[in-house]
Amino acid sequence: GDSVTQMEGPVTLSEEAFLTINCTYTATGYPSLFWYVQYPGEGLQLLLKATKADDKGSNKGFEATYRKETTSFHLEKGSVQVSDSAVYFCALSEGAGKSTFGDGTTLTVKP
């Protein structure tokens, strides 16, 4: 079955540091890939997505590129802010809206 493996956290960075959160997946078909962010006590918000190989999703300074050859979708940001502190989930979907999630990576950014 489908699965998503995320870099284990927690990740602690200083403000303006470079962020990478690794995500790899296994799927039977050609999934769409997503990164979601969850702030404390809230639901999930879609951060970015990519629907086919070599697509790059980007939003709010975050980027991730759909790499079919390495089955990866790593999240990056060049300069993190304190407000980026949250839990980040990598996910895939092979259709019908149903998604498979990674375990989440907690990011803490210190001033």
Next chain:
Amino acid sequence: GAVVSQHPSRVICKSGTSVKIECRSLDFQATTMFWYRQFPKQSLMLMATSNEGSKATYEQGVEKDKFLINHASLTLSTLTVTSAHPEDSSFYICSASVGSYEQYFGPGTRLTVT
């Protein structure tokens, strides 16, 4: 953009009582709604998939008689936790889909059973 609401956002109930959580798609009609449970510092666990007008499909290990799901319309699904116990305390999140690859998530409901 597509907005999904949940009500209530927080609920505290006594052991043995039942609690209903509503999930609404506010500006679109959802062909499918999903219910997730999230334990502290853990990922989302899919509980069931709900299609309007049909019975929900439950994931393995989820008690359908305990977690009753009703999907009465294309904009409303409800989750009722029956005879709640402290171990049912959790963060419950719904999402809605319009048949594509993307889900739109509600803000979640924090259930505490005392």
